[in-house]
Amino acid sequence: MKTDYSYIVEDLLNWYSENKRILPWREKPDPYYIWVSEIMLQQTRVEAVKGYFSRFISAFPTIKALSEAPEEQLLKLWEGLGYYNRVRNMQKAAQTIVADYNGSLPADYTALLKLSGIGSYTAGAIASIAFKMPVPAVDGNVLRVTKRLSGSYDDITQPKVKKELETDLLAVMPGNRSGDFNQALMDLGATICIPNGKPLCDACPLAKFCIAFQQNITSDLPVRPSKKSRRLENRTILVLEYQDKFAIMKRPSKGLLAGLWEFPNLDGHLSIEKTEGLLKEYRIFSYSMELLGSAKHIFSHVEWHMLGYRIKLFSLEHEIWDGMIWASKKDLQYTFTLPTAFSAYTKQIIAEKEQHTKC
Structure with missing residues (x-):
């Protein structure tokens, strides 16, 4: 009308x-x-x-x-x-x-x-x-x-x-x-x-x-139908560090966050024991690990509930995953694009650098 x-x-x-x-x-x-x-x-x-x-x-x-x-x-x-x-x-x-x-x-x-x-x-x-x-x-x-x-x-x-x-x-x-x-x-x-x-x-x-x-x-007013509930996904984020650099990988060229860089991550919330078992499978034996805490990110149709671990490697003799590269803190800040979904963990790394700079 x-x-x-x-x-x-x-x-x-x-x-x-x-x-x-x-x-x-x-x-x-x-x-x-x-x-x-x-x-x-x-x-x-x-x-x-x-x-x-x-x-x-x-x-x-x-x-x-x-x-x-x-x-x-x-x-x-x-x-x-x-x-x-x-x-x-x-x-x-x-x-x-x-x-x-x-x-x-x-x-x-x-x-x-x-x-x-x-x-x-x-x-x-x-x-x-x-x-x-x-x-x-x-x-x-x-x-x-x-x-x-x-x-x-x-x-x-x-x-x-x-x-x-x-x-x-x-x-x-x-x-x-x-x-x-x-x-x-x-x-x-x-x-x-x-x-x-x-x-x-x-x-x-x-x-x-x-x-x-x-x-x-x-x-x-105005009228709009109720939004469909988002799908919830649990993810474990691995912030791997070696010689002051951090492991990142590129996401597939299609789908959610297509073509962007990310920290290695896995389906589900892995306990410390399961994460240690996973590292053993990848022949990683010399490291320290700390819990970075949980974070949440909401996409339009998906909601990620994340659990992060920071894993500092003391030695590395082989490639862990195909396509993985090591980026410095400066690279993470100025060169590579990591989605906001990972910002809870990226910010911890950048903030740590700033604290060291001020000392």
């Missing part, structure tokens, strides 16, 4: 002019900056993205530089943001842009949609903010704001609901201020019509229009 949102345009733009957030990528609406920021902001909070954005643009100031970046450097700069396919797709898109568009993002919504990793939201954000095109950019914030405004119980996880909203908003895009309109909806959802906790309706410029506010149903 078509919904008319023309009544919110003027009040929303006036509010945005007075209250818009000051963000690094807004200082200069460069299409490349907007693209990088929008990809980073997927699944990540604005405050966390600011530092990543500055470091990324400093390392890769142009799309051509991004297209030519060594993957290890690219992933290291992304470390901690997660969902690493986002940056891999960015590089694929950058290579296409260099080959087909002379190194500049195309000022064409349809062409943007054809680039790797760019969907309707990102294409709409780039097109409207950078190129002043009257197209919508519908993300979770925009869905939440509009469904509360209209008092709609539509399931916002359904693709058709997002498509219908894009059509409704397309009809009211305010010409060359379409980028401001899209960002105003995003900012309103991020700062006023918030997803967690009670929305700040008293500060909302659209409260007088909002059905959810009038009917006291803001906590019911």
Whole structure:
């Protein structure tokens, strides 16, 4: 069912002019900056993205530089943001842009949609903010704001609901201020019509229009089905140390954490006795071992419960696992990309180095 949102345009733009957030990528609406920021902001909070954005643009100031970046450097700069396919797709898109568009993002919504990793939201954000095109950019914030405004119980996880909203908003895009309109909806959802906790309706410029506010149903909207419970997996993490270097291995090129480095790890929680038995199987006899403790990491569909051991080898006469390499603490900090899942153990190693440095 078509919904008319023309009544919110003027009040929303006036509010945005007075209250818009000051963000690094807004200082200069460069299409490349907007693209990088929008990809980073997927699944990540604005405050966390600011530092990543500055470091990324400093390392890769142009799309051509991004297209030519060594993957290890690219992933290291992304470390901690997660969902690493986002940056891999960015590089694929950058290579296409260099080959087909002379190194500049195309000022064409349809062409943007054809680039790797760019969907309707990102294409709409780039097109409207950078190129002043009257197209919508519908993300979770925009869905939440509009469904509360209209008092709609539509399931916002359904693709058709997002498509219908894009059509409704397309009809009211305010010409060359379409980028401001899209960002105003995003900012309103991020700062006023918030997803967690009670929305700040008293500060909302659209409260007088909002059905959810009038009917006291803001906590019911928007509607999304309950998430499926995550699969729990127990893992034992082996932090093997030899001559001040640590064993890491590369994960398979497909699947969870594809192509990233990790500490050797095994299914289940192994006791000290079983871990010692495993080391004996690998002909490791001269070592010391300490418990590093437990840690937990949550992925979208899987939850790892980890138990870590630090095992210092006093001698090593053979390769333990195929593909395993030894990395220094400096390598772990600046070169190799280990997922956030292992940060509880990586941080212990790095912190220990810092303590020694201060002595």
